[in-house]
Amino acid sequence: MTQHRLSPQQWMILGLVAVCAPLGDTCLSRGMTHLPAITLAHPGTLIAAVFTPWIALGIALLIGFFASYLTALSWADLTFVLPATAFGNVIVALLSRFWLHEQISPQRWAGIVLITVGVGFVAHGPAVTERHAIDVVAHAAAVEEEHVG
């Protein structure tokens, strides 16, 4: 199992995957809410927004997320990395509440928990079962071949 052979450095990369995306999104949100309201009639203001400090910092963090995500995918299954990204939903909620001071209703908390469970659920099934199924089929085929041979 991949999980048992992770080095401290690899755990750190997974930590970066979980933390960089929500932090980046929070910086984007912070930057965008401090700008005046943008309408579809002036889409150019969106491009100008990219060069404001909070948005630029958010983009840097999202690039950091993407780099650590790709690094993680090079030695771990997507099924192992996805729960780390799902946990990001919880971090986003905490940052929204305590840094951006957004009001989060109990229903919204429930929604965040359901989504996190849903993503974790998607992550923890298919590849594992699929690989197991493939192993079983391969094993059966080998046994059969042995018998025929």
Place this chain on the structure above:
Amino acid sequence: MSFHFHGVFTGAWSAAAMIAAIVICSTTGEVLTAAAMKSIGDLDVIRAHSGLQGAVKVVITSPLFFSGIFFLALAFFALLFALNHLSLSLVAPAAASLTLVTNAIAGKFLLHENVDHRRWASAVLVCIGVYLLAH
């Protein structure tokens, strides 16, 4: 109400439209880049043949890949636009998780990937979650 900060776009429908724009653009972008990478073939093999430069050249000269990047960029600006009007605790989980669901649907019907019952069950969980987020 946490639907709007600036009062320009108010109400649930415009919030839904903004989130839908992010989800549609990023799904289109991801499907196009995935299709591009599949049509390009195994990058390791290409790199063994024509080096890293060759591999980079194959990717960046693929029209499919470029159109994918175009839609991913659109998705990013749609996200900025939504964050200008809506709260983060609504936009971030809703957009990210609904993209997961639409990707599963696109993977099933456009890329012909195998999507099992478990994945559909989680898609349902995610949808209920998003519904709760917005209330």
